[in-house]
Amino acid sequence: MKWRNWILTMLIIWPLMAMAQPDKIKPLDAMLTDYRYPYPVSYLDLHIQNQDLKMAYMDVMPANYNHKNIMLLHGKNFNGAYWGQTIKALTAKGYRVIVPDQIGFGKSSKPAxxxxxxxxxxxxxxxxxxxxxxKHTAVLGHSMGGMLATRFALMYPQVTDKLILENPIGLEDYKLKVPYKSITWWYQNELKKSYASIRKYMLGSYYAGHWKPAYDEWVNILAGWTQSKDYPVVAWNSALTYDMIFTQPVVYEFKNIKCPTLLIIGTRDRTALGKPLVSDSVRATMGLYNKLGKETQAKIPGSKLVEIPGIGHLPHIEAFPKFIRPLENFLRE
Structure with missing residues (x-):
């Protein structure tokens, strides 16, 4: 009986122990000053919306430059650093790789x-x-970066040689199912985040309950922000970008994309913003990437679809060889 009680107790507390904040989490300021990216970071000064801001970016030129470029656009919970392995593989093939941190993300400014x-x-x-x-580049966008890459290709078709969408969000119009929440609500929700809640979200939403040590870094960055005095402004910018995603869908404009397009879709992915705000029955209809990939391919004229079974929201992190092969093949075409 004692052993049985001990086992039951451990089943309850072990998940909590596993998600306890590790000692190595350290506070990170708004622009990640103490966090080192895999390649040198430069800054572009921007004067926009009546303020001076800095946009961080990596521009990696290979020794064997093939005169082709590719730009990598990060997702909402990430920054340019998580493209490190992708940059290494593409520069080895001769591509110049440009990786910006959007305003409000990574090492870029977090405006008030x-x-x-x-x-x-x-x-x-x-x-x-x-x-x-x-003047010309292929554009690859992951998650929220897929929505941005789509908008970029629509606004600048003369610049966009090819478009690659890796498990983009926004393949469905979330506002049709999710009740509207104000920016203040999103801000208060962000302020509640911790190492445990961030890791729990990623574990369940991105990796289907299977964690690897390589995933720790992307939790630790977000958790480091929560430990900083700068977190309120980071959280405010995050709230503003949630509102952008919900109110500015691109799904209705896929038909207008003109450039060659590749969709790389991990079919296990069930990412959809606002799931906790809807009923179980509605939630079951959201984020079905095994269907959304096919539906989106049908909307984008002449597009190609590569599905990666059993892989979730981050193919380039979770299953890099299965991600990079179709990407390199598409870029060579």
């Missing part, structure tokens, strides 16, 4: 006041390409 739109972020990104002298 900003009207976020995918058009504004796309315009900032075009200004970066102009600054570094890149």
């Amino acid at each position: 006041h900003f009207q976020y739109s995918f058009q504004q972020l796309a315009s900032n990104t075009k200004a970066l390409l102009d600054h570094i002298g890149v």
